[in-house]
């Protein structure tokens with residue numbers, strides 16, 4: 111047994127008082143969870159502590175909180191690990207998840223944010239035509255592709271950690287976009303292009319993600335929401351050629367073309383090319399692109415003032431010494447008939463593979 115101090119953020123809207131911190135000492139084995147600690151504090155000291163939980167085994171997804179500032183499942187976080195991550199003299203700081211309004215103590219309003227966003231992506235299959243007499247038959251490969259997004263337990267921990275959502279609360283967000291890929295990637299769904307178009311054209315849609323990796327780091331089920339968002343983008347741009355009004359297509363094309371030409375990022379070219387569907391010329395002749403370019407003039411001015419952008423950097427950008435090698439990689443990848451998607455979620459070997467390996471080994 112060991113003593114742990116839990117510093118809980120308390121808030122009761124009915125009291126009319128502001129939120130405050132309250133310490134509770136619990137005596138428990140270190141391998142027990144933060145949730146166990148909170149439940150013990152509630153049982154022994156203060157029955158009014160509010161936290162949502164059910165399975166206590168990282169399955170139901172209801173006990174999301176922030177421990178020492180990190181979004182986690184309380185039942186999936188050991189007291190010993192939490193105390194090691196303490197930034198307050200060993201006290202384990204527990205507060206409600208971020209990006210969602212607090213209802214009471216550690217309980218947030220999932221309906222107001224998380225579930226609203228999940229509903230936004232039409233989270234059910236939309237097949238067309240007469241249903242088959244028996245069941246739909248789907249290739250195993252196709253199901254492997256969506257298995258990772260299907261592992262989501264809707265805990266909202268990634269929503270809590272999402273940095274883009276802090277800046278733009280309307281952003282659809284990691285959990286809902288992972289759910290969107292679950293149906294976009296399902297061959298039984300007949301509305302793939304409409305779904306992609308919708309997520310590309312929404313100004314708070316899939317191009318609002320800034321690749322910060324936070325959702326990948328915190329997800330307790332390895333759903334890797336950011337990877338699902340990147341898959342949605344690749345489908346929208348490379349496979350369906352959706353040229354959206356948010357310049358997602360243009361931004362991606364600008365990156366690809368710049369690296370092909372120079373080998374490193376030419377930032378001064380990135381902005382105008384992004385607004386011109388990837389082309390420098392179009393950004394100067396298309397009224398909408400030109401307007402967006404003019405609107406971003408204050409950003410460019412700030413860059414010049416801070417020294418991040420200089421007239422020299424704008425005009426000249428050195429190519430890599432072995433730029434031909436970069437082009438060769440492009441040619442080889444683009445010369446392939448199919449795009450290869452690695453699904454790193456499914457690991458291990460099938461029994462057949464093992465058999466083959468053994469046979470190979472005996473030869």
Ligand code: SF4
Nearest residue numbers: 272319320322323325
């Ligand atoms: S990678 Fe994108 S979706 Fe994930 S937390 Fe960062 S901004 Fe949000």
Ligand code: SF4
Nearest residue numbers: 262263265266268329
């Ligand atoms: S993607 Fe992961 S973190 Fe986000 S809601 Fe699903 S299980 Fe939770």
Ligand code: FES
Nearest residue numbers: 164166171173185
């Ligand atoms: S109580 Fe179910 S996930 Fe934590």
